[in-house]
Amino acid sequence: MRSKFFLFIIILIFIIIFLIFYKGLTNYSIYTPKINIENDIPVFSANIFDSDLQVSSKELFDPKKSYLLNIWSSWCVPCRDEHALLMDLSKDEKVNLIGLNYKDRLNNAKNYLNELGNPYSKILVDETGTIAIEWGAFGVPETFLIYENKVIKKYIGPLNQQFLIEIKSLIK
Amino acid sequence: MNYFKIIFFFFILLNSNELKADNEDLKNQITKNLRCLICQGQSVYDSDSEFANSLKVTVEEKLNDGFSEEQIYLFLKDKYGQWILYDPELNINTYILWLLPILLFLIGGAIIFKSFIFTKK
Numbered sequence: 001m002r003s004k005f006f007l008f009i010i011i012l013i014f015i016i017i018f019l020i021f022y023k024g025l026t027n028y029s030i031y032t033p034k035i036n037i038e039n040d041i042p043v044f045s046a047n048i049f050d051s052d053l054q055v056s057s058k059e060l061f062d063p064k065k066s067y068l069l070n071i072w073s074s075w076c077v078p079c080r081d082e083h084a085l086l087m088d089l090s091k092d093e094k095v096n097l098i099g100l101n102y103k104d105r106l107n108n109a110k111n112y113l114n115e116l117g118n119p120y121s122k123i124l125v126d127e128t129g130t131i132a133i134e135w136g137a138f139g140v141p142e143t144f145l146i147y148e149n150k151v152i153k154k155y156i157g158p159l160n161q162q163f164l165i166e167i168k169s170l171i172k
Numbered sequence: 173m174n175y176f177k178i179i180f181f182f183f184i185l186l187n188s189n190e191l192k193a194d195n196e197d198l199k200n201q202i203t204k205n206l207r208c209l210i211c212q213g214q215s216v217y218d219s220d221s222e223f224a225n226s227l228k229v230t231v232e233e234k235l236n237d238g239f240s241e242e243q244i245y246l247f248l249k250d251k252y253g254q255w256i257l258y259d260p261e262l263n264i265n266t267y268i269l270w271l272l273p274i275l276l277f278l279i280g281g282a283i284i285f286k287s288f289i290f291t292k293k
Contacts, residue, residue, distance in 0.1 A: 033252070103222060129226025130233060136251035138209045138223045 033136070039151045042134040049101055049123035050110070060122070066095050066171045067146040070120070071132055073102045074112035076140040082158035083116045089164065090119035094171045099123040102132055102140050145170060195235050202231050202241055205258045206248065215258065 045056040061067060070086060072079045090097050099120035101109050126132055135144060136154075145153040145167060153170065155163055203217040208224045216224045227248075234244050248256050260266045 103226075128229045129222060130230045133226055133230045133251065138252070 033138075033154070033156065039136070041146055041149050041151060042136075044131050044134045046100075046124040046126065046131050049099070049125050050106065055122075055124070060098070060124075061146060061149055063149045067098055068095050068167065069098045069100060069135070069144040069146060071100045071102050071126075071135070071137055071140050071142045073104045073140050074108040075104065076102075078158040079141045080116065082141060082143075082160075083119070085159050085161070085164050086119040087117050089167065090121075092168065092171070095167070096121050100131060100135075101125050103127065103129050147171075195232070198241065199228070199231050199235060202235075202244055203228055205245075206231075207256050207258055209252065209256060 041057055041061060043057050045054055047054055068089065072083075086097060089095065097120045099122070101123055103126065124131065132138075132140075132142075135142075135151075139156070141158055143155040143159055143163075144151050145155075147170075153167075159167075200217055203224075204215050206216040206227065208214045208216050208219040208221060208227075210223050211219045211221050214224075216227045231244060234247065239247070245257060254260060254265075260269065262270050
């Protein structure tokens with residue numbers, strides 16, 4: 001009787017451990033941020049690219065307009081891929097493109113923009129990467145769609161055609 | 173008088189250093205409890221990635237702005253979620269994590285206790 005009871009317990013423990021490990025197999029342990037978020041935009045102040053001026057987030061964002069904040073850098077290879085899409089999007093008057101130049105050298109960034117074109121209406125500088133952290137970003141490129149001072153959508157990694165269509169439908 | 177000035181200068185110098193070292197200790201303590209999101213299995217303190225370095229600067233800035241350790245954790249949790257903290261808080265999602273060791277300890281203790289009684293008989 002006792003040995004049967006123990007056998008039952010052992011099988012039960014085995015099944016539980018098996019289930020935990022089996023679930024763990026498909027569990028994605030890499031950080032996956034929430035994409036559909038409705039967070040207020042962070043409060044910060046940043047230098048404007050290639051000038052001594054400073055701008056605060058309150059001055060920068062008009063609640064009546066929609067903005068697309070794109071974190072980019074001249075050393076970031078995927079940024080080059082999405083650049084053509086950003087150029088395309090900059091022709092759209094419904095959305096203001098704002099660039100955040102992440103941990104970059106001024107000369108390199110200028111060369112990058114001369115080579116590929118400047119889609120941004122304003123560029124902010126983030127030398128230390130702290131402003132990107134205020135935005136909850138953890139790499140480049142990342143893109144935030146902002147409407148009424150709220151981040152309505154966040155794109156991690158380079159934009160693609162599908163995202164572009166989505167952005168265009170969202171800003172209408 | 174000059175001696176006095178020199179002593180005073182060193183006094184200030186040493187004092188300010190101590191103050192800085194204090195902040196540095198706290199900064200290290202905080203960054204050791206932060207998970208580096210882009211490098212698996214490393215804390216922000218251990219990592220040298222772009223993200224981790226920025227986070228170290230952020231923590232330092234927040235400490236200089238007078239944020240407490242708790243406030244910095246709250247700030248980062250708000251931005252990146254629970255995952256960034258190595259020390260998870262007790263809530264619906266984590267109660268198994270917290271209670272399982274205690275439960276196992278009690279079950280193990282009960283088994284040992286029972287087997288002792290059985291062997292005595």
